[in-house]
Amino acid sequence: MLNFPKEFLWGGAIAANQAEGAFDKGGKGLTIADVLPGGKGRLKMIMDSVDLEIDKTKYTYPNHEGIDFYHRYKEDIALFAEMGFKVFRLSISWARIFPNGDQSQPNEEGLKFYDDVFDQLKEYNIEPLVTMSHYEMPLNLAKKYGGWKNRKLIAFFENYAKVLFNRFKNKVKYWLTFNEINSAFMMPIMSLGFSADRKTVHGMQCILQGLHHQFVASALVVQHCHAIISDAQIGCMQIFAPVYPYSSNPDDVLTALQEDQIFNYYCTDVQVRGKYSSFCQRLYSQCGTRPEIVKGDLEIIAKGKVDFISFSYYMSRTEKAEKNPLETGMGNMLSGVKNPYLQASDWGWEIDPVGLRVILNQVYDRYQIPLFIVENGLGATDKVQADGTINDDYRIDYFRTHIQALGSAIADGVQVLGYTSWGCIDLVSAGTGEYSKRYGFVYVDKHDDGSGTMKRLRKKSFYWYKKVIQSNGQNLD
Ligand code: BGP
Numbered sequence: 228m229l230n231f232p233k234e235f236l237w238g239g240a241i242a243a244n245q246a247e248g249a250f251d252k253g254g255k256g257l258t259i260a261d262v263l264p265g266g267k268g269r270l271k272m273i274m275d276s277v278d279l280e281i282d283k284t285k286y287t288y289p290n291h292e293g294i295d296f297y298h299r300y301k302e303d304i305a306l307f308a309e310m311g312f313k314v315f316r317l318s319i320s321w322a323r324i325f326p327n328g329d330q331s332q333p334n335e336e337g338l339k340f341y342d343d344v345f346d347q348l349k350e351y352n353i354e355p356l357v358t359m360s361h362y363e364m365p366l367n368l369a370k371k372y373g374g375w376k377n378r379k380l381i382a383f384f385e386n387y388a389k390v391l392f393n394r395f396k397n398k399v400k401y402w403l404t405f406n407e408i409n410s411a412f413m414m415p416i417m418s419l420g421f422s423a424d425r426k427t428v429h430g431m432q433c434i435l436q437g438l439h440h441q442f443v444a445s446a447l448v449v450q451h452c453h454a455i456i457s458d459a460q461i462g463c464m465q466i467f468a469p470v471y472p473y474s475s476n477p478d479d480v481l482t483a484l485q486e487d488q489i490f491n492y493y494c495t496d497v498q499v500r501g502k503y504s505s506f507c508q509r510l511y512s513q514c515g516t517r518p519e520i521v522k523g524d525l526e527i528i529a530k531g532k533v534d535f536i537s538f539s540y541y542m543s544r545t546e547k548a549e550k551n552p553l554e555t556g557m558g559n560m561l562s563g564v565k566n567p568y569l570q571a572s573d574w575g576w577e578i579d580p581v582g583l584r585v586i587l588n589q590v591y592d593r594y595q596i597p598l599f600i601v602e603n604g605l606g607a608t609d610k611v612q613a614d615g616t617i618n619d620d621y622r623i624d625y626f627r628t629h630i631q632a633l634g635s636a637i638a639d640g641v642q643v644l645g646y647t648s649w650g651c652i653d654l655v656s657a658g659t660g661e662y663s664k665r666y667g668f669v670y671v672d673k674h675d676d677g678s679g680t681m682k683r684l685r686k687k688s689f690y691w692y693k694k695v696i697q698s699n700g701q702n703l704d
Pocket of ligand 1: 242245406407539602606649655656657658659664
């Protein structure tokens with residue numbers, strides 16, 4: 228029997244750019260996400276480089292329409308309430324509030340939209356969990372300032388955050404700063420607003436600098452949040468993937484350890500402990516560069532420690548000292564070698580529920596502050612049957628094993644505040660721009676060729692998750 232705490236926050240998660248659509252409505256400015264095309268080439272582009280322009284003669288842009296959450300949020304929230312959600316993670320589109328990012332006055336229409344969404348959640352007693360920046364900075368900040376490598380972004384983000392805290396202080400008590408902050412190492416365009424080749428000294432310098440500016444911004448924003456909303460909690464948001472050594476060969480173990488330090492802990496150590504870790508020296512000498520740290524930055528970072536750690540978990544990584552390129556197991560962004568003990572999803576993401584228990588224990592041991600799983604799920608192809616049902620047993624299996632692992636970690640003594648499945652309603656994939664990579668309990672009739680009615684349908688997993696929440700994780704059958 229699994230024992231979840233009575234107040235455990237069950238729910239689901241989406242992001243503005245992947246769900247809202249209405250990319251040019253309500254006074255919103257363009258964002259980085261608005262210039263990312265759909266289609267096969269997208270993943271390579273976001274890891275290499277992207278033109279910061281919309282070119283409809285060459286590409287399609289599924290994010291422009293998303294799943295039209297902007298107009299359909301009432302219907303969608305009613306469906307989440309029907310499943311019994313206690314929490315709903317969403318992001319605010321920075322460019323709905325500051326269309327160019329660098330203005331001093333916010334766009335009232337944008338604020339009003341989120342006011343309405345929060346009011347609707349309140350109707351059903353669903354707690355909002357808000358990400359302030361989820362892969363979509365205002366495009367102007369990328370074009371005019373070069374994204375986060377420019378120190379000026381700290382002040383723009385601070386201003387944006389203060390506007391949000393003051394406006395929503397009575398409605399939002401759980402906040403997250405930057406989505407998957409460590410993704411900067413793999414796809415800086417989405418999280419930092421510029422393309423960079425991390426195999427070059429210059430590319431790494433830009434990434435480390437962009438991250439440093441985000442650390443300072445995050446620390447300032449944490450302090451503003453505490454000052455403006457005394458009963459709020461603010462967390463960092465990180466991709467976690469335990470790194471396994473391929474064998475007991477000490478060289479493999481060392482490689483895994485070093486990857487683990489950089490990938491899982493480079494950012495979290497700064498945001499949670501309030502200081503850079505000792506292993507950074509190795510990273511900086513390996514890449515021949517380091518971030519420039521202005522006097523006073525380290526004091527700011529020390530004062531802005533987060534209250535909890537939120538993270539996405541999709542897969543583990545396996546590392547080996549001597550890599551053969553043919554052995555590579557490839558998720559969206561996590562390289563490494565194939566783990567012979569694991570199966571992968573249709574998109575090549577290795578499925579590893581035990582890894583979730585491992586990482587929960589590792590992270591909690593390291594920091595001893597509450598954790599929050601804010602993304603976990605299976606991207607899969609779903610088929611609507613003639614009678615309108617969608618029998619996504621594979622998704623139920625995925626969630627069952629991961630929730631079991633979560634329950635076991637709680638029994639191990641790990642403190643977890645909640646669990647929001649990723650893409651609780653189908654939406655546009657961040658990595659591939661596809662609609663066909665579906666994560667939801669709710670199916671959205673919208674397809675990669677642009678066709679579809681946007682009609683919402685309950686999948687079999689919808690009824691399953693409802694039972695899970697109702698029984699507080701006791702009934703996973
Ligand atoms: C995370 C992102 C999400 C989401 C998810 C699934 O990296 O925070 O925005 O999309 O991964 O990834 P994908 O959409 O590429 O399947």
